[in-house]
Amino acid sequence: MEIYAGVDLGGTNIEVALTDGTGKVMTHRTHPTEADLGSARVIDNIIGTVKEISGGREIKAVGLCSPGIIDVKKGVCIFAGNLNFRNVELKRPLENALSIPVFVENDVNAAALGEWRFGAGRGTDNFILVMLGTGVGAGVIADGRLIHGRSNATAEIGHTIVEKDGLFCNCGGRGCLEMYSSATGIVRMMKQYLMKGNYSSVTADIQGDWDRLTAAMIAQKAAAGDKLSQQVIREAAEYLGVALVNYVNTFNPEMVAIGGGVAKAGDILTQPVKEFISSRAMEVQANDVSVVLSSLGEDAGTIGAAAVAIESIKTVKDL
């Protein structure tokens, strides 16, 4: 059996899993990233964890996913704010230390690849994964290939415009999806309704301390019947609907999967998104697409990273 290592490099932890060629996780390990100690330390931590988890077994390839902008060909992290990385080489030092082929990819792209090959998107040719967390990102598989663009800066659905003259965003734009449908956006919207004097049962839980408000709390209250929470989730879902109609009319996909923390809201979120797409997307595209929750859960990051290794090794063989 061929064994692959998937490395999910995050701001806090490095998660490493060994998988087989079908993305099934065999074993898993976590190590602190220690980004504050510099990129060389982070790379040492990755090398150490991969060596440790392999336990002498032969690993066919390593997939590494990192936040930020990645030069996929060179395996360099051009920029990642939460790692404090700027032009950090990843592929070369890892290959030198491990003597295994290493492939680097952006984390959302890797998650999309994993979900497409081994999760909800299996069997499709055109697949979109949207991740709703504190930020909003996406990865797109078009005609059986992950799209990369000029600088591997594709599928920034969180910064597509859903409100022409809307809220100013820290990307420099205005009216970006991320301002409305991220966890942060949902909390902001709830605060604004509360400030206007609206009643919600969340107020009892947070006891006047609005900093304790979370999107998870609002989703929970919505599920329990709180009208204002339902209103807020519905608005966030409609804005997500706008961005997804645009993606559905642009990529004509078979499937859109929604993942990330906000997706835990489940049907309360996905139902209005589905309705919005049915009523607003073009007929052929609306009929072709199904909207589902992502399925890989906790292991999405490492399975995505392993998928990068598996797919890349296949491509190298094909050449």
Added chain:
Amino acid sequence: MEIYAGVDLGGTNIEVALTDGTGKVMTHRTHPTEADLGSARVIDNIIGTVKEISGGREIKAVGLCSPGIIDVKKGVCIFAGNLNFRNVELKRPLENALSIPVFVENDVNAAALGEWRFGAGRGTDNFILVMLGTGVGAGVIADGRLIHGRSNATAEIGHTIVEKDGLFCNCGGRGCLEMYSSATGIVRMMKQYLMKGNYSSVTADIQGDWDRLTAAMIAQKAAAGDKLSQQVIREAAEYLGVALVNYVNTFNPEMVAIGGGVAKAGDILTQPVKEFISSRAMEVQANDVSVVLSSLGEDAGTIGAAAVAIESIKTVKDL
């Protein structure tokens, strides 16, 4: 020298050109489509015109572009309103009659392919062509490949949402780009300003008959300094800017080319589009992209069709 035939099937005319392998037009012929006489007649007209123009020379492959939704693999036109086509086989009857490989593609996709290989987009890997006419369409080359999607219904930029609760569109959606930035949208906007009592020098030309208003006239007046015409073109450009920011943040392309009748407005249209993208797209993506006018002009349709033949033959060889 290898010779290719490009057939541009339109509602009124069939345009056929012979080109070399670099998309250079050698000769050109036009024949009425006669769509009202049925699809069999249309196919006969194509066959006759291709035979006539070839004059016995060997043609390596035929590229045919058609409006509407095309099944590219089967070479079938699934639906094209202005041809009155529904599930019309094109590839098979043409190949049988001509004994040459025939490849069928949607007209906007073909134009994008032509502009990418032989026009403004040469040398890029990520390229978007937007066509602004009575409708608005696009074709997208992502990582060196024209994207097709599940049903070859991709890149419908004209039906991406630029105004969440905007004008109802005949696609069933609302706030679609096509309602604002097409020739039709520009004329509608001007009429609304005039109805409110605004002054424009176009009124002298149309002598009270608002049905004589055209987008070309408005663009001309804008260039000549008419303030209201400038305002209308600027608004149309801003809406186009919204849709293009979304495409630029999604595809991270090197180039966006703007073609079609409305593009004849030139700088008056493209300048505010460029400014909008600079100020609203993400930094990396905004830096990577240049916005230009399409360059193939009158022959765009037939060169695009020929490009489909040239690219498809290449792909067949590669397999």
